[in-house]
Every structure is written in structure tokens, then in C-alpha cells.
Amino acid sequence: MNYHWNWGVFFQETPEGGTFYWEILLSGLGWTLAVSVVAWLIAMLAGSVIGTLRTTQNRWLTATGHCWVELFRNIPLLVQMFLWYFVIPEFVPPLKRWMVSTDPVYAQFISAVLCLGLFTSARIAEQVRAGIQSLPRGQRLAGMALGLTPLQTYRHVLLPEAFRIIIPPLTSETMNLIKNSSIALTIGLAELTFRAREIGEYTFSFFEAFTAATLVYVIISMSANRVMAVVERRVAVPGLITAGGN
């Protein structure tokens, strides 16, 4: 391939002047991180609650959890993004009025974090449920036999054990969430992929722009991976879940 790479593009000024293309890319990274972090918090919180509900003895709670999971994981992520940003406001007039009267970036950001957070929460809920259900039945009984309430049994016995087991799939989920945040470009949020495309369109340096974006995604994902590995080591319990490895 005799493509003439032009890495200098990032140090050129944008047509508007005053900013360089690397700054544009950096602001995209900022939005990617902001969306990822907020969506991750929503996903972990909602996912833990819903996953836990699905393991309770109460029929209504388990049914609620089940509906939640099926709702958010059976609709394609891209469709959900459009639903949150384009469709739902049409049915909520005050929301629609607010959206047209303010800077669109607010509505884009809120739609993106809700969409990604709730989509991912369904997946995390399933992992939390699997983690809890993988524990010996006696653990719940032992907690209850000691006089702990069901809530206390979850809080002090079942969830701390389940979360230790599901750290590896949670790591994958976290990395997926970061990469899925690029879908937010479809509703106009100027995150990393959006900015890479923009740079490409202005300068025709598509290869450079997307190579840079790819590297940045790899670096963020791997950092998330390292952080989770540290968490996993920190909470490791001697004599627990080491049977299969190390």
C-alpha cells in the first residue's frame, strides 16, 4: 500500500482556527469517558439490584427483574439509542420542549448514558444472578439460621461472595460499555469516534484519525482491564476460587 501517512495532521489548526485537531480528538475522548463512567455507574447499580431481585423468593420481584432484563437486552443497542433520543421525547411534551430550548449536548449526553447504562444493566443483572445462584444453597440458609434478615443475608453474605466470582465477566462488560459508547455518535454526541470521523472529513486523513481513535480505545479498555485486575487481587480471599487456576 503506498498511502502517504500524514501524522502531522493532528498539529494542524482546524478551519475555525484557534484549536488543533489533537484538541478536537481529546475533547472527544472526554465525552467518551464521561458517558462511559456515568453509564457504568447506572449499569452497576441497576444491574446489581435487578440481578438480586431475580434471586429472591418473591414471585413479583423475580418477574419484575425478568421483564427488565428481557426488555433491555432484546432490543438492539442502536435502536435503543434512537428510542431514547428521538422517540421518547415525542411522547413527553415537556421533555421535548426542554430539548429544543437548550444546547443539544445535554439531551444527547442524558440519552446516551441512559441508553448504555440500562442496556448494560440487563447484562450485568444476568451476571449478578448467575453469581448468586452459583453459591451453595447452604450459604443463604446459614445466614438466615443466624437470624440475619433476607436483606442482611444479601448484603453481608451472598453479594460479597457473588461479586468476587463475577469480576471477570464484569470486566468484559465494562470494556464493552466503553466501546459501545461510540454508538452515541449516531445521535450527534461529539465523542471519540464522532471526532475521528470529523477530522477525517475535514482533512481526508481518515486513516490517521481512526488509527489514533483506535489506539485511544485500546488504551482506555486496557486501563479498565488493569483496574479490574487490581480490584480482583485486592478482594481475593485465601482459599476461595483458586481451585481452577493460579
Next chain:
Amino acid sequence: MPMIEFKNVSKWYGHFQVLKDCTTKVEKGEVVVVCGPSGSGKSTLIKCVNALEPFQQGEVIVNSQSVGAPTTQLPQLRAKIGMVFQHFELFPHMNVTENLNLAQIKVLGRSLDEATAKSQMLLKRVGMTDHAHKFPGQLSGGQQQRIAIARGLAMDPVAMLFDEPTSALDPEMINEVLDVMVELAQEGMTMMCVTHEMGFARKVAHRVIFMDRGEIVEDSPKAEFFGTPRSERAQQFLSKILHH
């Protein structure tokens, strides 16, 4: 007033009846051994005492409280009854002291210092003082089961339930657990033990209940049970487990 009383307790899993009209009682300070072939409903029976197993008919009264009554606060009732499981069921993410402290603090409202003092005292009693900071995964089965007994005792229970406490242990570890149980029995603890350890039954039991297919077939004083079991099924069971 008996400490534990079963009145015509029946339980079904779907169409299968696991407990058939069980009636018996355990007096304060009494040690009752429950034995019988596997699947006879022994574990289910003792789990009715602290409502870990719900039942559909009859009544269980513990410490003058009806277990099945809608007004009964089950967590409070359970806190007064210690339970030891076949597979220990220590909490693997907590060290030994934390295992003993958890319910003392969360259920009885003891302070960390009070709870720890109590835990240390009990660890000494079961000979596990040196292991206070280890995790369950670092202990042998016998050691784990002694910790589990201490965890039950930490709640100052009015009775202790044992669900095959030695069945999951290697043979050389059975005695260290039985020794703790014998000591407990001799101190006057009210105990209901599902076990196949007939040596233990002979030594400390006051009564032996023999169950088969969900029924209490025999409920007699120890001497009578081992001397002249009335039912044929109990005779067969004894001949199978004693002559090896």
C-alpha cells in the same frame, strides 16, 4: 413446657409427602438424636424448627413461640436457635473471627469489642484460638465444623440443631467435632442432632428418634432404642449401620 414441640407436622414437595404427621418434643436440656435412612426426612424435620423449611400442616413450637404463626418474627426466632450444617457453611469471604462476629453485631446489636471477646472465648472453647484470623478455605473440615459450632453458640442459643455435622468429614476428623458436641451435651445444651454416629447417640443422647419415609417410626429413650427397638425397620437400619 418443652423447648421444641412438633404437633402433627406434615410437609409436601408437590405431590410427594416428605413429612407425615410428625409429633414429638424435646425438653430443655435434652439431647435427641434423629436417625434413619437417607431420604427419610430427618434434615427436613429439624429444619422445620427454625423455619428453614416451611411446612403445610401442623405446628412447631419453639421456646413457646409458634414457628408458623404469621406474627412470629422469624429472624429473631432463628437467632435463638443455633444451627450446624453438614457442609459447615462458613462464610468464605470472612475470616474466622468475622464469621463469629457477624450475626452478634448485626442481629444481637453487640459492639465489635463485645462480639470479639465472645468469639475469642468460644474459639478457645473449641480449641481454635490460633486460627482466629484464618479464612475458612485455609482450614480442615473438622476445624471448619468446630468454628461453625462456635458461630452458633456465639448467639447464646436456647437450643442447637445439628444436621449431619460429621457426614462430610474425613474419618480422622470426626472425633474432634464429636468431642465438642459431647461437651456441649454434658453442659446441658438442648440439642437435636441428625447423625449416623451411634457412638455419640449411646454416649449422650437421652432419646433417639428413628425416621423412615417421612414418618417418625420410633421415638424412645436411648436404652430402649439400642436394646430392643420395636419396629422392624429400625432393627434393620441398626443392623446395617452397626455391624461394619
